[in-house]
Amino acid sequence: xxxxxxxxxxxxxxxxxxxxxxxxxxxxxxxxxxxxxxxxxxxxxxxxxxxxxxxxxxxxxxxxxxxxxxxxxxxxxxxxxxxxxxxxxxxxxxxxxxxxxxxxxxxxxxxxxxxxxxxxxxxxxxxxxxxxxxxxxxxxxxxxxxx
Amino acid sequence: xxxxxxxxxxxxxxxxxxxxxxxxxxxxxxxxxxxxxxxxxxxxxxxxxxxxxxxxxxxxxxxxxxxxxxx
Numbered sequence: 636x637x638x639x640x641x642x643x644x645x646x647x648x649x650x651x652x653x654x655x656x657x658x659x660x661x662x663x664x665x666x667x668x669x670x671x672x673x674x675x676x677x678x679x680x681x682x683x684x685x686x687x688x689x690x691x692x693x694x695x696x697x698x699x700x701x702x703x704x705x706x707x708x709x710x711x712x713x714x715x716x717x718x719x720x721x722x723x724x725x726x727x728x729x730x731x732x733x734x735x736x737x738x739x740x741x742x743x744x745x746x747x748x749x750x751x752x753x754x755x756x757x758x759x760x761x762x763x764x765x766x767x768x769x770x771x772x773x774x775x776x777x778x779x780x781x782x
Numbered sequence: 783x784x785x786x787x788x789x790x791x792x793x794x795x796x797x798x799x800x801x802x803x804x805x806x807x808x809x810x811x812x813x814x815x816x817x818x819x820x821x822x823x824x825x826x827x828x829x830x831x832x833x834x835x836x837x838x839x840x841x842x843x844x845x846x847x848x849x850x851x852x853x
Contacts (some may be wrong), residue, residue: 639847671799688795707791710800733803734796735850756785758829765833766786773790773840775783775817778797 638710639681647745651686652750657719658689663708665696675712675735688752714744716733718751783833 637644664672682689694702696711706715706727709730714732719725727752736744750756758766797812799805799850807816815823815832821839823832 638819645806691837691841728790729788731791731793732796733793733801736794740794740796747794750785758783758786761834763786764805765837766783767789768838769837771788771789771840772818773795773836775801775836776793776795776807776819776827778795778804778807778813778816780797780815 636678637681638678639645644685648685650749651688651747653754654686654749656686656688656753658748658751658752659717659719659725660689661693661694661702661706661715661717663694663696663706663711663713663715665673665711668746669696669711669736672712674737675714678736678741679714682748687713690746716751718745718753737760739779740781763773783836 639647660679660682662676663700664676676691676693679691683691683774694706694708696703696708696713705742708715710733712733712735714736716728716730717725718728728747730751731749732740732747734740756763789809791852795803797809803809807814807819807822811824811827817823817836817839821835823835823839828833
């Protein structure tokens with residue numbers, strides 16, 4: 636049974652229909668010792684049926700050291716969002732989720748998917764320019780809770 | 783913001799799932815944003831204020847102290 640109600644599924648389908656880029660959700664997981672990995676996977680599995688532009692790719696946190704390092708993942712479950720434009724070129728969004736994306740995190744995930752999928756960010760030109768001037772690495776950890 | 787700059791990484795962390803991180807960064811209310819592991823932004827701010835606080839936190843932290851080699 637789906638975790639998402641049929642009306643919400645339709646809303647998501649409509650929203651995803653606007654996407655111009657494909658979005659790959661890299662799901663970092665491990666078989667043992669990860670209590671919320673199955674829940675995270677279950678939530679993610681809800682999305683591809685709603686859009687042919689969304690794919691889930693599972694990455695083994697224990698075995699795939701290259702993938703883990705490349706995307707800077709340090710715990711499971713984690714999700715990395717990678718955009719793929721119409722020419723098939725990948726662009727890492729550098730947007731990550733740590734923990735199962737349930738509750739409020741689910742709507743944050745949907746927003747992130749739509750953003751990577753090509754929806755305007757809502758930032759003004761001036762705000763974008765300020766951010767474009769950043770010349771050193773910044774890692775922003777945004778702590779939230781599901782409720 | 784991560785989307786607007788190739789230098790910025792944004793991680794949404796589920797605080798209850800990772801109590802070690804919540805403890806390390808003294809998360810007692812959400813949302814709380816930790817910039818480069820040391821600067822805190824509490825609550826949800828409008829975009830201008832959020833960008834401002836992020837950029838000023840980083841420039842304050844990482845700007846090297848000018849040294850004058852002649853002294």
